[in-house]
Amino acid sequence: MNAPQIRHRIAQNLAEVRERMAVAAVRSGRRPDEVLLVAVTKYVGVEVMEPLIDAGAAVLGESRPQQLWPKVEALAGRSIQWHIIGQLQRNKVRRTLPLVVMIHSGESLRHLQAVDRIAGELSLRPRVLLEVNTSGDATKHGFMPHELPQALPELAALSHVEVRGLMCMAGLETDAEAARRDFSALRELRDRLRGSCCDRVSLDELSMGMSGDYEVAIEEGATIVRVGSALFEGISW
Numbered sequence: 708m709n710a711p712q713i714r715h716r717i718a719q720n721l722a723e724v725r726e727r728m729a730v731a732a733v734r735s736g737r738r739p740d741e742v743l744l745v746a747v748t749k750y751v752g753v754e755v756m757e758p759l760i761d762a763g764a765a766v767l768g769e770s771r772p773q774q775l776w777p778k779v780e781a782l783a784g785r786s787i788q789w790h791i792i793g794q795l796q797r798n799k800v801r802r803t804l805p806l807v808v809m810i811h812s813g814e815s816l817r818h819l820q821a822v823d824r825i826a827g828e829l830s831l832r833p834r835v836l837l838e839v840n841t842s843g844d845a846t847k848h849g850f851m852p853h854e855l856p857q858a859l860p861e862l863a864a865l866s867h868v869e870v871r872g873l874m875c876m877a878g879l880e881t882d883a884e885a886a887r888r889d890f891s892a893l894r895e896l897r898d899r900l901r902g903s904c905c906d907r908v909s910l911d912e913l914s915m916g917m918s919g920d921y922e923v924a925i926e927e928g929a930t931i932v933r934v935g936s937a938l939f940e941g942i943s944w
């Protein structure tokens with residue numbers, strides 16, 4: 708594929724994702740602008756990200772800090788915001804915090820206490836989501852749902868980290884309707900927790916839904932969807 712073909716296809720893909728998001732939002736009684744698209748760019752290099760940004764993608768997500776860093780540098784002149792959506796190991800927090808507006812993968816109290824300490828040293832107030840292991844899969848990261856009622860007051864006591872909501876990954880081997888159960892479980896958990904906690908902790912955001920299930924996620928209350936492969940369909944580079 709030549710560059711104009713890639714450019715055209717990416718613009719088309721982005722328009723289609725946005726259209727489907729809008730339809731799903733309206734179907735669930737919300738306005739399309741109430742759901743944020745994080746364009747996940749971990750599969751592609753900067754040369755494919757440029758046309759995506761030109762087509763209007765304004766919020767980009769990377770799952771690995773080591774891939775995020777050089778891309779932020781290469782795209783420094785563009786008006787985009789970055790989210791880190793994958794595991795943020797402790798030794799990568801200091802370099803990553805100044806680059807991102809949101810961390811989707813707050814995975815434990817200890818992890819977020821470390822993030823908080825470094826944020827304090829850097830005078831930053833990172834917005835974080837709490838990753839919840841809704842599927843109960845032991846190989847996955849995140850808080851178990853039953854840990855959250857205890858963790859929330861301790862998270863509320865952190866002075867730099869700002870908790871804004873919950874995030875989940877649907878179980879891997881599942882279709883969209885199985886994912887729906889994970890998504891509605893996350894929303895119900897959020898609704899229960901909201902009643903019991905806390906000043907300084909907001910649970911307004913629900914980050915859930917990827918290429919295979921973002922419409923279902925929106926129907927179940929997602930405020931943020933993380934879409935990667937659907938944006939790059941039909942493109943070879």
Ligand SMILES: *Cc1c(COP(=O)(O)O)cnc(C)c1O
Pocket residue numbers: 747749770792793876916917918919933934935936937
């Ligand atoms: C890769 C990734 C996505 C996007 O997945 P697609 O199926 O390609 O849309 C979303 N969230 C996380 C945490 C990811 O690592």
